[in-house]
Amino acid sequence: MDIVKESIDDTNAVIKVKITPTDYKPAVDKSIKDYQKKAVIPGFRPGLVPVSVITKRFGKSILADEVNNILSDSLSKYIKDNQLRVVGEPLPKATNIELEFEKEFEFAFEVGLVPDFQVPLSNTQKFSLYTVNIDEKFVDEYIDEMRLRFGNLTHPESAGDGDILIGDFNELDANGEILAGGIFKSSAINLKRFPAGKSKDKFIGVKEGDKLTLTMDEVTKDTAEVAAMLDIPKEKAADLKSKFQVSVKHVHHIIPAEVNQEWWDKIYGPGKVNNVEDFRARVNQELISVFGPQAERKMQNEMVEYLMQNTTINMPKDFLKKWINMKQAQPMDDAQLNIEFEVYSQSLKWRLIEDKIFKDNNMSVTQQEVVDYTHALVKGYMGQNAPEEQVHDMAHRVLKDEKEVNRIYERLYDMKLLELLKKTYTVENKEVPREEFEKLMEGVR
Numbered sequence: 001m002d003i004v005k006e007s008i009d010d011t012n013a014v015i016k017v018k019i020t021p022t023d024y025k026p027a028v029d030k031s032i033k034d035y036q037k038k039a040v041i042p043g044f045r046p047g048l049v050p051v052s053v054i055t056k057r058f059g060k061s062i063l064a065d066e067v068n069n070i071l072s073d074s075l076s077k078y079i080k081d082n083q084l085r086v087v088g089e090p091l092p093k094a095t096n097i098e099l100e101f102e103k104e105f106e107f108a109f110e111v112g113l114v115p116d117f118q119v120p121l122s123n124t125q126k127f128s129l130y131t132v133n134i135d136e137k138f139v140d141e142y143i144d145e146m147r148l149r150f151g152n153l154t155h156p157e158s159a160g161d162g163d164i165l166i167g168d169f170n171e172l173d174a175n176g177e178i179l180a181g182g183i184f185k186s187s188a189i190n191l192k193r194f195p196a197g198k199s200k201d202k203f204i205g206v207k208e209g210d211k212l213t214l215t216m217d218e219v220t221k222d223t224a225e226v227a228a229m230l231d232i233p234k235e236k237a238a239d240l241k242s243k244f245q246v247s248v249k250h251v252h253h254i255i256p257a258e259v260n261q262e263w264w265d266k267i268y269g270p271g272k273v274n275n276v277e278d279f280r281a282r283v284n285q286e287l288i289s290v291f292g293p294q295a296e297r298k299m300q301n302e303m304v305e306y307l308m309q310n311t312t313i314n315m316p317k318d319f320l321k322k323w324i325n326m327k328q329a330q331p332m333d334d335a336q337l338n339i340e341f342e343v344y345s346q347s348l349k350w351r352l353i354e355d356k357i358f359k360d361n362n363m364s365v366t367q368q369e370v371v372d373y374t375h376a377l378v379k380g381y382m383g384q385n386a387p388e389e390q391v392h393d394m395a396h397r398v399l400k401d402e403k404e405v406n407r408i409y410e411r412l413y414d415m416k417l418l419e420l421l422k423k424t425y426t427v428e429n430k431e432v433p434r435e436e437f438e439k440l441m442e443g444v445r
Helices: 021-038 051-081 136-149 223-230 234-238 261-268 276-310 317-327 334-360 367-382 388-399 402-424 434-440
Strands: 002-007 012-019 086-092 105-113 126-132 152-154 164-171 184-190 211-215 243-255 426-432
Touching: 002 051, 012 051, 021 051, 051 105, 086 317, 105 317, 126 276, 126 434, 136 276, 184 223, 223 234, 276 334, 276 402, 276 434, 317 334, 334 402, 367 388, 367 402, 388 402, 426 434
Parallel strands: 126 426
Antiparallel strands: 002 012, 012 105, 086 105, 152 243, 164 184, 164 243, 211 243
16 A cells, blocks of 8 residues: 655645555455455355355455555544544545455545644733622622521512512513513512612512503613523513513511521531621622632633634635535525634634643643542532442433533533643632623633
């Protein structure tokens, strides 16, 4: 077998593969014998069909299969051995090869290549890691929320200040009638978290079965909250002027939990928190842990964006468009193809950057790391006191799910990449008030 690469330019080449009878004959002979053992042909006993008959009936098909296998294996090996950064898949060039026994065949494949490139990793580049200023007021507010979360739910006859109304929201038309095909959603109005300057008078004293007419800005000024309450896009919520009829189904009142040893033991376990100072310190750490992951995601997003914008990768644009189009069931027009190419090329660019960073820094994710991480996840889900045998059994079930394992690999790659970037770039810690932090984190997932 002879394989050569003929370069066209930095991003395009043709790989030619010459296959001789010596390359394919052993595999073809073996396949013919396998066919002979299982072939059922009238006039011959099973397993005793002459080789000549098998060859005459199935020889061309067997030859084609084995040549294709050899081509696939040899191409993959050549690309790997020569460390070619191939994108897409090799595309066979049109040929009129007639497959015949005892002949040599030469096949040609177009390949798209990505030349070497540099990733901008330097400590001169700075990124901000935001933290929330956890002041005493913030701790107090969080404790109040905790007390409500762990409080006792009651159902008063009528709503008072701080209660929660559960009802059906129906969008109304200009005549005040329920709009056919309009917005409908069961949602809640929390009288404790009410917009400043808005009167609660129309809600106080409301009972189950009552109907209210309102606009959403009477309930909240937050567009994102309107979108969540009505399950509509933020863009639609921002322009929403309609009135709604709210049919009240339930009135909820929560009696806050008492701050005492019994409550602390219930939340954290017996003896873990023994006084108010310990409790407030624990709350402080919880708040840090609540906001920390989101801040890290924002910083990671900014690092990724910086790498994408500042890494130049020369790609085989025409080859990739051809390859993308060939993968479709129906050929695309130029407009569709350009859209598909832009989406794919951005995804490909990030994969190439990630691969280079990991390769240049000798980084990888091992199977043992996946197993250990899975066990830690399961233990966190089941609780630290869960029997080890149960943790092991559940982790084993998770590891049998290929999709879940792939997600864990991706998560570990992301974690390792973030740690490397944090060590490489200069990270500046910035403490900001809660309101500013929440504004900075808008849209971060």
